[in-house]
Amino acid sequence: MDLAFFLIQLLNGLQYGLLLFLVSSGLTLVFGIMGIINLAHGSFYMVGAYLAWSLASMTGNLATAILLAIPLTVVLGMALERLLFRHLYSRDHLYQVLLTYGLILVFEELRSLIWGDDVHGVAVPALLNASIPLTENLSYPVYRLAISGVCLLLALALYFLIQKTRLGMMIRAGASNRDMVQSLGIDIKLIYTLVFALGVALAAFAGMINAPLSSVTPNMGSHVLIICFVVVVIGGIGSVKGAMAASLMIGLAETFGQVLVPEVAGMIVYVLMAIVLVWRPEGLFGRK
Amino acid sequence: MNNVRFSRSLPYAVIGLLAMFPMLDSTFYTQLLSKVLIMAIFAMSLDLLVGYTGLVSFGHAAYFGLAGYVLALLAAKFEAVSLWWSLPAAIGICVAFALATGMLVLRTRGIYFIMVTLAFAQMLFFVFHDTKLGGGSDGIYIYTKPTMNLGDTVLVNLEKLDQFYWLVLFCTAGTYFLLRRILGSSFGRALMGIKVNEHRMRALGFPVFRYQLASFALAGGLGGLAGYLAAVQFGFVNPEILSWHQSGAVLMMVILGGMGTLHGAVIGAFAFVLLQEVLSNQAWFGIAAKHWQLAMGILIMLVALYLPQGLAGLMNKFQRKPPPEAEEGADV
Numbered sequence: 001m002d003l004a005f006f007l008i009q010l011l012n013g014l015q016y017g018l019l020l021f022l023v024s025s026g027l028t029l030v031f032g033i034m035g036i037i038n039l040a041h042g043s044f045y046m047v048g049a050y051l052a053w054s055l056a057s058m059t060g061n062l063a064t065a066i067l068l069a070i071p072l073t074v075v076l077g078m079a080l081e082r083l084l085f086r087h088l089y090s091r092d093h094l095y096q097v098l099l100t101y102g103l104i105l106v107f108e109e110l111r112s113l114i115w116g117d118d119v120h121g122v123a124v125p126a127l128l129n130a131s132i133p134l135t136e137n138l139s140y141p142v143y144r145l146a147i148s149g150v151c152l153l154l155a156l157a158l159y160f161l162i163q164k165t166r167l168g169m170m171i172r173a174g175a176s177n178r179d180m181v182q183s184l185g186i187d188i189k190l191i192y193t194l195v196f197a198l199g200v201a202l203a204a205f206a207g208m209i210n211a212p213l214s215s216v217t218p219n220m221g222s223h224v225l226i227i228c229f230v231v232v233v234i235g236g237i238g239s240v241k242g243a244m245a246a247s248l249m250i251g252l253a254e255t256f257g258q259v260l261v262p263e264v265a266g267m268i269v270y271v272l273m274a275i276v277l278v279w280r281p282e283g284l285f286g287r288k
Numbered sequence: 289m290n291n292v293r294f295s296r297s298l299p300y301a302v303i304g305l306l307a308m309f310p311m312l313d314s315t316f317y318t319q320l321l322s323k324v325l326i327m328a329i330f331a332m333s334l335d336l337l338v339g340y341t342g343l344v345s346f347g348h349a350a351y352f353g354l355a356g357y358v359l360a361l362l363a364a365k366f367e368a369v370s371l372w373w374s375l376p377a378a379i380g381i382c383v384a385f386a387l388a389t390g391m392l393v394l395r396t397r398g399i400y401f402i403m404v405t406l407a408f409a410q411m412l413f414f415v416f417h418d419t420k421l422g423g424g425s426d427g428i429y430i431y432t433k434p435t436m437n438l439g440d441t442v443l444v445n446l447e448k449l450d451q452f453y454w455l456v457l458f459c460t461a462g463t464y465f466l467l468r469r470i471l472g473s474s475f476g477r478a479l480m481g482i483k484v485n486e487h488r489m490r491a492l493g494f495p496v497f498r499y500q501l502a503s504f505a506l507a508g509g510l511g512g513l514a515g516y517l518a519a520v521q522f523g524f525v526n527p528e529i530l531s532w533h534q535s536g537a538v539l540m541m542v543i544l545g546g547m548g549t550l551h552g553a554v555i556g557a558f559a560f561v562l563l564q565e566v567l568s569n570q571a572w573f574g575i576a577a578k579h580w581q582l583a584m585g586i587l588i589m590l591v592a593l594y595l596p597q598g599l600a601g602l603m604n605k606f607q608r609k610p611p612p613e614a615e616e617g618a619d620v
Contacts, residue, residue: 037399039536087593093399094344098543099592101536105585113579222532226410229403237399266414273407274392281395 004134009255015144017251018151022206024228024235024243025158026199032238033175033195036085037093039100042225043107044200048073048207049216050111053120056211062125066208070201077200081193089192108218117218122211147209154202155244162240171195175238227254230269234276236286245284299551303461310450319521322453324561325460326517331541331553332463333510338539339547340471341503342483343394346402346535347409350389351382351511353530356519357416358382358512360428371436371444378516379509385412386508390501406532417527427526430519446520456517460554463510467550470506479503540588546600555599563587 027041051072055065084103088096123129124143131139162168173181174188182188207220214220231250235242250269257265276284306325310318330352337343355378362377363369393404416422433452436444446452470476481489482496490496519525528534537560545556567573567580576583595602 031399035399037402084589091596093402094338094539094543094547095592095596097344097346097402097536098540099589101540102585102588102592105581105588109579109582109585113582226407226532230407233396233400233403233407263419266418267411270407270411270414273404277392277395277404281400 004138007134008138008140009259010252011140011144011148013252013255014248015148015151015251016255017248018148018155019206019210020224020227020231020251021155021244021247022151023203023224024231024247025155025240026202027228028232028235028238028240028243029171029195030199031232033171034085034089034192036088037096037100038085038199039097039225040103040107041199041203041228042221042223043104044073044077044203044221045207045224046111046219046221047076047107048204049211049220050115050207051204052208052211053122053216054115056122062122062208062212066205069208070205073201073204074197076204077197078193080200081196085196086189086192104221107221111218119218120216122216124212143212147213150209151206154205158202158240167191167194227269230273232283233273234283236283238287239283239285242283242285299461299464303457306457307454310453315449318449318453320561320565322449322456322521323518324558325456326514326521327538327541327557327561328554329460329463329517330511330514330538331545331557332467332550333507333514334538335542335547335550335553336467336471336503336510337507338542339549339553340476340483341479341500342486343500343504344402344539345405345504345507346532346539347405347407348507348511348538349530349532349534350409350412351386351508352515352518352534352538353416353525353527354385354412355379355382355512355515356525356529357422357428359434359516359519360422360430360525363430363432363434368432368435368445371434371446374434375513375516379512382512382515383505383509386505387501390504390508394497394500394504406535409530409532409535413527413530413532416530422525422527425527427524427528429524431523433520433523452520456521459513459517463513464550464554467510471550475499475502540591542598543596544591544598546598546602549600552598552600559599 023041023045026044027038030036030038030041048069051069052062052065055068056062059065059068080103084099088099124141128143128146131141132145133139160168162171170181170186170191173186174191178188227250231243231246234249235244235246250272253268253272254265257268261268280286306321309321312318330348333351334345334348337345337348358378358381359369359374362374389405389408393401393408396404417425422428433446435442435446444451444455446455471479478489478494478499482494482499486496515529518529541556541560542553543556544559545554546552564580564584567583568577570577573580591598597604
């Protein structure tokens, strides 16, 4: 493996890892703050990709499509929290699993009714449709770099939101003691709605920006969901920092695994998870 | 009391009635009922974990699928494999897999446990999906069904639907009585104690981890029994049988029936499989039958929101009995 090839795989791994972070950060926030296990989180990723595809083919421009789709996903997130998830906060995890499992089936069938069962592709935006030559016959697409950049910016913004703003303080307080926050006069229900909508929008956004790289297919949500579960388990539930570390780890492990040992690449992430479970059952950044 | 005698003898009456079913001579319904009974074994095995030990596993399809693959790999192409050793081998491998993964997953609790059981099942899915071991995503056909021979006489030939049906019924009844026996023993009482309060049981000196592991392995083995029978019935295996949709479906059966009651798991399996058949019936629902999962999904959500005790809980409500959880709590 020469240097340029190694560099390409490294960039691919980082880009995939950063994309995983967008999906899993929402998942881990919802776990950590509301104590909800959400199997339907992968469906939001799928909805994002399909929205990007259908709006891009209507408007002819991916950027416009994404700008139009984001408010839609925020509204979807708020509506789901208000109508369904709100009733599950005090319930056993078992019922959360069941309800969100049912939700997956509903999303898949609605997707099939609205958008059909075909595989679609989305064109890379013309502005970013170029590649940087590395050697004579190897080059790196600009679009992948752009995605990595956007993901990094969003990760920084998320960090700033949670650690440095007043809203972030309320979110963190709500995670550790819901009743206390409420008696201090903070509308915890509104905060839950916002956090949930944020998670939905992040997952959907990941689906939108990744649509030109991977084709838009039915069931695309379930693979992402399981990988994100592994990310959350490795990183530690509720830890955004942990989600970042684990996402990058898994992104690199899977990318290099597929190049070096393609037969067992699918299993590498689970072996990683098993090792972490033996070593630190609460996850890398989890609280005991 | 009359009521007690009635509910004691009810399982025997149901088994007796079911045993006579093949006399109706309807291939379609005998096959459907076989499927229901196999799912009943599967649901009971999961109920042992979810309803009695308090461990919510979302990867139970792993054992179901693993046993099916063991049979498919053991079955030679032209000669029938012996039921004598292929069934114990399939169950044994499932128990071994449950012990190995159980050691890891039982280090976690709550949400973690759900996700990790799912992830291990998914790992197995990729083993069979990505490698050539089990024919990849296409799966493998089981050309000849197992037989049970004694010397040169064929005792049981599973090619014959009636014999297969009776074997399935025998296994379902066996699982029911075995689990009832186990749950009535001091081991079973200890499991229920662990479900209610793990720390107290540990303080009382019970080796909680070993009890949970034993329950996990037993559930894995019985899940394997169901998977073996299912593979015999359908004559082929593919990675879908250990996908997480299967794990979700069996969890739904347990809850729909009413978890923590063995007969609830059986009722749940009946209700779920029949519902699936009805909703996907094209003669009744036309084009809507293609999207039957939409109705199923909505139904699952309604059960999760409004029927936490399942159908068995609903029946208790009509009989004005306290829910089973309250009874358990009083015992411990």
